[in-house]
Amino acid sequence: MKTIIALIATILLIPLAQSADDKQTVLIVVTNYGQMPDGKTTGLWLAEATHPWQKFVKAGYQVHFASPKGGNSPIDPRSTKKPDAINDQFLNHKAYQNALKNTKVLKDLDPNNYAAIFFAGGHGTMWDFPNAAGASEIAGKIYSQGGIVSAVCHGPAALVNLKLPDGTLLIKGKKVTGFTNSEEEKVGLTKAVPFLLEDKLKSQGASYSSGEDFKLHTVVSDRLVTGQNPASAGPAAEAVIKLLKNSR
Template structure:
């Protein structure tokens, strides 16, 4: 075999290896912000919005990493830890699961080529650190443009607000989506604490927003963009990402 053919084979094997690795890996991203504005209350990620998609995907055979913006121990919203939730308990008991939140990867150090999907978990902390973060914008745009799946649940769609594709267009422009509603923000009496209305900002950036009633599961899938309205939608987001990933794997075989 001549050196040119050898190089071509090596390049093909490398590309195949990367594609296989990406096809089997999903990244869940959580907030690193722990303060609820100037209220003095603690916040962070909402645990069930991590654990429910995580369980769906790991049980389907996908490897799931967890990252935060700062890396290290990610802050949890204390209210989410007090929930009676069997999936949360499963996650916290698993020796391989909880350490991923206690020692989260730093998003800015990760290569989107190693993943085929990203899920932005919610929790009010995301409203402060997700929208303007350059790593969020660069990682998500690159993953989406390489054919990956972008998902977010509850306040997680705050990550989507300022993501621009190479065309210059916002990723969410003209896309059907959802996220934590104004009605739900008012119900938890935090509409004057959060820095902006997620529903309003998604709409102002060209997103075609829809919502169900208070605390009802509501899932919206528009191509490779998957969004869920609230914590009750977290499992549905995981199932939708799983379905898209499995469909992509079947298409590539």
């Protein structure tokens, strides 16, 4: 079975192993935070990185991974409990696993090298994304020079303090979504997280909307793309791809 999975992964994701210097590059940012203050294990919600990665690669884009501190991005074990073919493909290839174990340091990157930035979610992001070094400098510059900024689920935690080069908040006056207060309550982590993402996005001047809990909901506002929850990860990436292709 593992051999079959590996073969399928090779067929679907083989572009990752190819050199394509002429391709545009998308930067996926993931968390370094693996344990909540109360001791609960957290980290990256794996599908919120792997599903967008596959979408971007199949559309012909290169993908790099970064995190606030660089190095390993811990995977929330809850995110691997349910069957997920794309996660299986990812986890059965050392090269793909290494992309999460050896992420680039966000603040050290040159925004001119990226056409889009995608902040993947997971509860860990609620602690290290809001004040991540380099987030405004990289994402703000990407946006100001015509690129795409995107985030899914708890990934929009990166947007709450994210500023453009002129000092204004990127999300002010823009339509956004993200993990809802209701969804947070249903997973039992309302008291564990440092703030409620829905409330924070609203308080900073964003026009927040949501769909049904745990169902697909994405929002596009100019060149800002956000997805509400894990079900929205792949579709949010597709929205980014559509914007990138239309900008050519």
